[in-house]
Amino acid sequence: MLLGILITALYLLCILLAPLTGSAEAAGNAVMEGAQAAIPFVLSIAGGICLWSGVLELLERCGASAALAGRLQPLLRRLYPRSAREEEILSALTENLSANLLGLGNAATPAGIRAAKGMAALGEPARDELCTLVVLNTASLQLLPAMIASIRAAAGAASAFDILPAVWLSSAVSVSCGLLAAALFRRLWR
Amino acid sequence: MKSLGALTAPLLICSAMLAAALRGVDVYDALLTGARRGMKTAVEILPALLVLYPLIYLLRASGLLELLGQCLSPLLQALGVPEETAPLMLLRPISGSGALSVASDIISRAGPDSLAGRTAAVMLGSSETTFYVAAVYLSAAGVKNSRWAIPAALCADLACFLSSAWVCRLLWG
Known part of the structure; x- marks a missing residue:
């Protein structure tokens, strides 16, 4: 709904602006060009997405999620001291985090929602932890950004994966700042 | 190596x-x-990209993206962020497909190995669609008052954009 209003407003703005910048003709052709360009773009990254989905499937089948889970639980107990006491919430949190790390969005969301529902049911004591869960899920924890690598490869990058260290570092900074902000706001919020 | x-x-x-x-x-x-x-x-x-690509092309052709870049460039330059990434930073928390479209546009125009192209890729890879994800979780859990969740999540996004720009400048600038 909100997105629809935003799109409409941006179209209007462009139509009003184009004659002023002397680019009415270019703007007139742009929409058709854009629609046409969307198809080859998706085709150009589809191959990469398929290949890396296969690698993720391999990791899933050899139990990478379970192996990660064991290592993640001590961390989760510290992050969510109240909720982690409930066995069901802890397992949902673990599934959510390991799926996020592996980049399995389709598995991360249902598990995260289960954890969020469990926390909401705990009421007052867990409401800060529920906010933390939201903050962690709105930051990216993905270790292998396959979609971005596919886009770079399709655009002719010399080495599609050479941005990996930068992505990891930036994700780490983002998550740390999110948790820091969470720790700060939790104390200030009334 | x-x-x-x-x-x-x-x-x-x-x-x-x-x-x-x-x-x-x-x-x-x-x-x-x-x-x-x-x-x-x-x-x-594909469907979302088919809706959003024409808009991105229109934004660029009409000169609106350039105008936005010019307005924000003093601030972005001071922060050391490539000004091409301005629309990506504005769109990223709101729409995942929109961010994907804008980022791919930046990457193909500036070149995947240019500083702006790399910065866009790292920004896209180290962030999430904040408002969308928060809405999914909060509404599923039946939470009406999200308290500090959104402000904290936006702090994380801001940190992500700045660190993406700085790390890329450090490594490839």
Whole structure:
């Protein structure tokens, strides 16, 4: 709904602006060009997405999620001291985090929602932890950004994966700042 | 070391295959299943891109993107962020497909190995669609008052954008 209003407003703005910048003709052709360009773009990254989905499937089948889970639980107990006491919430949190790390969005969301529902049911004591869960899920924890690598490869990058260290570092900074902000706001919020 | 970096993709794939084979997983079947899921993903993102690509092209052709860049460039320059990434930073928390469209546009125009192209890729890869994700979680849990969740999440996004720009400048600037 909100997105629809935003799109409409941006179209209007462009139509009003184009004659002023002397680019009415270019703007007139742009929409058709854009629609046409969307198809080859998706085709150009589809191959990469398929290949890396296969690698993720391999990791899933050899139990990478379970192996990660064991290592993640001590961390989760510290992050969510109240909720982690409930066995069901802890397992949902673990599934959510390991799926996020592996980049399995389709598995991360249902598990995260289960954890969020469990926390909401705990009421007052867990409401800060529920906010933390939201903050962690709105930051990216993905270790292998396959979609971005596919886009770079399709655009002719010399080495599609050479941005990996930068992505990891930036994700780490983002998550740390999110948790820091969470720790700060939790104390200030009334 | 350099050739090892160049071989990142086949090395990653091969280690996953090896790990799976050692655990008795049918490697070929797993890759096929993954490829099928990948096709589904590609088909699922297509409609949104078909709606948003014309808009991105229109934004660029009408001069609005340039205007936005010019307005924000003093601030972005002071922060050391490439001004081409301005629309990406504005759109990223709101729309995942919109961010994907804008980022791919920046990457193909500025070049995947240019500073702006790399910064856009790192920004896209180290952030999430904040408002969308928060809405999904909060509404599923029936939470009406999200308190400090959104402000804290936006702090994380801001940190992500700045650190993406700085790390890229450090490594490839």
